Amino acid sequence: MKKENIRKILVIRFRQLGDSVLSSAMCSSLKLSFPQSEIHIVLNERIAPIFLHHPHIDRVIAFSETVNKNIFLYLKEIWRVVHDEKYDVIIDMRSTVRTLFFSLFSLATPRRIGHKKSYTFLLNRTALVRKKKIDIVEMNQHFVNFLSDIAPITPVRDFRLFVTDEERLQFRKYMVDCGVNFDHPVILIGVTTKILKKRWNLDYMKEIIGRIVAQYKNVQIIFNYAPGAEEETCRRVYNELGCPEQIFIDIRANSIRELMALCSNCSFYFGNEGGTRHLVQALGLPSYAIFSPGAAKYMWLPQNSTPAFGVDVSDILNDEELVNLSEEEQYNSIKPDFVWRQLCTHLECL
16 A cells, blocks of 8 residues: 555544544544545544634544444444545544444544454554553554554654634633733643542642632632533632632633633643543643653653643652552642642742
8 A cells, every 4th residue: 555545534533522532543543644644533522622613633533422322323323424525534532432433434444443352353554552651642652653554754743732713712811800810820730630539639729729829829720620510529619718819710712722812821730630631731731740640651741842731649658658548548648748849830930
């Protein structure tokens, strides 16, 4: 197969916000290695807008929740996509039974790449990359390396997203109207999480926020939350802290593009590890995050051109100490004093 014959590459991602953000590095690697090719990516509809204006992604194919929940609609949409486009390469980043239908309906595609599993026989290039102790960006790069016999590969680690000046300035005006003074730093704080077992001890989080308010009088704080349970938790923490004037509790992003615009107008991110933290790093915002026991820092804190730091249980406990502790006990071993000492080194630079 010749380089010029690779005209269209399909990347199957789906999944959550953080996974999708990190996949942008692999898409950049594909585009720089095969500049004549169109790079298409499949995402869940609510995540899809993050790749607007991305120079290395030519088309975002969004699957709605309605389609994903109905197997007949799902299969019909896959059939339509692969037969309308006729891809030369498929990279199945999920490699699940459901995503394998892209390869089943496109057996004429010369390179069908993904994870090596007992049932991924429809893929003709597979790797056991999940068993290696590497970060997600490096893991994803293994899929691109399966094309190295066709053309030299340009590896990319710098996962990036893009906000227009108009989006950034429009949200900045909204923040100013809400009382934010951009002569002083603005910190976005991830107080809570959608999945509760990933949330750092809420009393510890509240203690850290209280210390920021008390020690850094010029710092302004915005809580990042989704409507519903996350918002209720954030408002409770805000009230328990005494409703400090430094916290702008009512500033909110009503869409993922608005969230990106919010991030682009902040100075720093602190809080729980998750999709928003990956988003801020891709937008050039420095961060310090707390990683739950199920999200190892070596894997989920890949380094790019933006400073990103964090703590997980391996920074506190050794393997022998971890063995006899529940995940909750492991997580609670990350104490406020430890986090505060590290966090202050970053806050002092704002």
